[in-house]
Amino acid sequence: MNIAEERTVGEIVKDDYRAAQVFQQYKLDFCCGGNRTIEEACAKKGIDPQEVYQALEQLGQAGSKKDNYDQWSLDFLVDYIVNNHHGFSRNKLPEIGKYAKKVAKVHGDRHEELHDIYHEFTMLHADIFNHLDKEERILFPYIKELVEAEENGTKPDKPDFEEAANPIAMMEDEHDEAGSSMEKIRKLSNDFTPPEDACTTYRLLFENLEAFEKDLHKHVHLENNILFPKAIELEQQLN
Structure with a gap:
């Protein structure tokens, strides 16, 4: 999953809802707080954003079906x-x-x-x-x-x-x-x-x-x- 750094977590989940499971894993708010970038969301929680990027990349490689809401x-x-x-x-x-x-x-x-x-x-x-x-x-x-x-x-x-x-x-x-x-x-x-x-x-x-x-x-x-x-x-x- 190719994620641009300037995109918000809400936009990422909008394009591929599978990303929600990654954000839930790290307890990052993608709904009410969906207007933050990954870096901003991670900074608030004290999480290394590279861990989240890596998890999203692995998710994209899995190739499972996504819902295009x-x-x-x-x-x-x-x-x-x-x-x-x-x-x-x-x-x-x-x-x-x-x-x-x-x-x-x-x-x-x-x-x-x-x-x-x-x-x-x-x-x-x-x-x-x-x-x-x-x-x-x-x-x-x-x-x-x-x-x-x-x-x-x-x-x-x-x-x-x-x-x-x-x-x-x-x-x-x-x-x-x-x-x-x-x-x-x-x-x-x-x-x-x-x-x-x-x-x-x-x-x-x-x-x-x-x-x-x-x-x-x-x-x-x-x-x-x-x-x-x-x-x-x-x-x-x-x-």
């Missing part, structure tokens, strides 16, 4: 995000919430951080459901209207929010907040590492939190680095 039509990408990532969040978050509540109640005396994890996750759960609702009711239908206008050779109706950049800025701020919440939970859980006395539910909680974080990173990447910039560009072209 950047080449998908915007309406198809919207449906993919809703069906896969919004669906995953709506199904998984209530389940994780039950685990977090039970584990905090049973093990919170010995592991006080579980109460903080439950509190942080409860707020995150509510915020994300509200966030998904706003995207599906307001922003995503407008993006589909833009695609339809392009196909029909017409101009889209002006939305109440004036232009796509306005709700997109709000969605990106909320992405940052969700990412920060998951970062707090990761630290509180010692990188989702259960203690030796953890029961099955305790371990399931951490496994599911880690799986949700992984899905969230991809979810935010598809929106912040692909869907949103392309929607703004399309709107400008049509107007």
Whole structure:
């Protein structure tokens, strides 16, 4: 994988999502913090960037299949995000919430951080459901209207929010907040590492939190680095 030093981590993952596994390995943020170069991202974490470049090069030599999300039509990408990532969040978050509540109640005396994890996750759960609702009711239908206008050779109706950049800025701020919440939970859980006395539910909680974080990173990447910039560009072209 040939990586130019001036490219951001978000751009690299946009072109080849396989790079996400390398950035996840080194705990480099490619979604909310996707506007940094590899050197900038590594400097923040105290990592040698040459290690990351080498891992990306080895990934490119592997020749495995890559998903070209950047080449998908915007309406198809919207449906993919809703069906896969919004669906995953709506199904998984209530389940994780039950685990977090039970584990905090049973093990919170010995592991006080579980109460903080439950509190942080409860707020995150509510915020994300509200966030998904706003995207599906307001922003995503407008993006589909833009695609339809392009196909029909017409101009889209002006939305109440004036232009796509306005709700997109709000969605990106909320992405940052969700990412920060998951970062707090990761630290509180010692990188989702259960203690030796953890029961099955305790371990399931951490496994599911880690799986949700992984899905969230991809979810935010598809929106912040692909869907949103392309929607703004399309709107400008049509107007």
